[in-house]
Amino acid sequence: MKAELLYEGKAKKVFTVEGNDQTLVLSYKNDATAFNGVKKDVFEGKGRYNNLISAAIFTYLSQQGVASHFKQTLNDTEQLVEKTTIIPLEVVVRNIAAGSITRRLGIKEKTPFPSPLVEFYYKDDLLGDPLINDAHALLLSDVTKEELEQIKQLSLLVNKKLQPFFTEVGLQLIDFKLEFGRNYTGEIILSDEISPDTCRLWDIVTGEKMDKDVFREGLGDLVEVYEVILKRLEAVK
Numbered sequence: 001m002k003a004e005l006l007y008e009g010k011a012k013k014v015f016t017v018e019g020n021d022q023t024l025v026l027s028y029k030n031d032a033t034a035f036n037g038v039k040k041d042v043f044e045g046k047g048r049y050n051n052l053i054s055a056a057i058f059t060y061l062s063q064q065g066v067a068s069h070f071k072q073t074l075n076d077t078e079q080l081v082e083k084t085t086i087i088p089l090e091v092v093v094r095n096i097a098a099g100s101i102t103r104r105l106g107i108k109e110k111t112p113f114p115s116p117l118v119e120f121y122y123k124d125d126l127l128g129d130p131l132i133n134d135a136h137a138l139l140l141s142d143v144t145k146e147e148l149e150q151i152k153q154l155s156l157l158v159n160k161k162l163q164p165f166f167t168e169v170g171l172q173l174i175d176f177k178l179e180f181g182r183n184y185t186g187e188i189i190l191s192d193e194i195s196p197d198t199c200r201l202w203d204i205v206t207g208e209k210m211d212k213d214v215f216r217e218g219l220g221d222l223v224e225v226y227e228v229i230l231k232r233l234e235a236v237k
Helices: 046-063 100-105 134-140 145-167 222-235
Strands: 002-008 012-017 020-028 031-034 039-042 070-073 078-082 085-096 112-122 171-182 188-191 199-203
Touching (some): 002 020, 046 078, 046 145, 085 134, 085 145, 112 134
Antiparallel strands (some): 002 012, 012 020, 020 078, 031 039, 070 078, 085 112, 085 171, 171 188, 171 199
């Protein structure tokens, strides 16, 4: 099915599909990176967990009426997706203070926000994906004011849908990153992945971190943590 390698990122390879120019194959790698690629390692089996967890999340969101590029899993490490032109904005939704915002604004970790915060980051590795405001987003991308507001509202909707989804498997959704793209009709839809690589998840009972912070902070075995998440998700299907 897959034809030529179109792009290789830090966590995935993207392949064209023979005979279909509107679909792509995402192949998840075993690589883990943190701090904009400064910290790197390879974990056998990680690609499988990212692929299957992301597929489960996109499937659930589709059932909730949230459109994404996801079509189906092809095997343990690959999935078929709709081709989109990625908008160069990373959208971060924060429910509880953790990570960079605690250092940037001096907010104590675990501080809950009165309402979810939505932040934009300019998607550019060379610049370190800097935090930007709405005016910057309009300047640096082709989105309109209306589309930027649409992206914000979609991100908040995803947050609203995912919180009970993770609560059901004993996880608290702390924050997460989304990316959006335009499909062939020009519709803006969720793209990339949603996984423990892109979400902060804490165990509701123990408070244990169950995401890529395990790798960032050297807290334990990343693959074992991702395996626990997948098993929990599979148990409630």
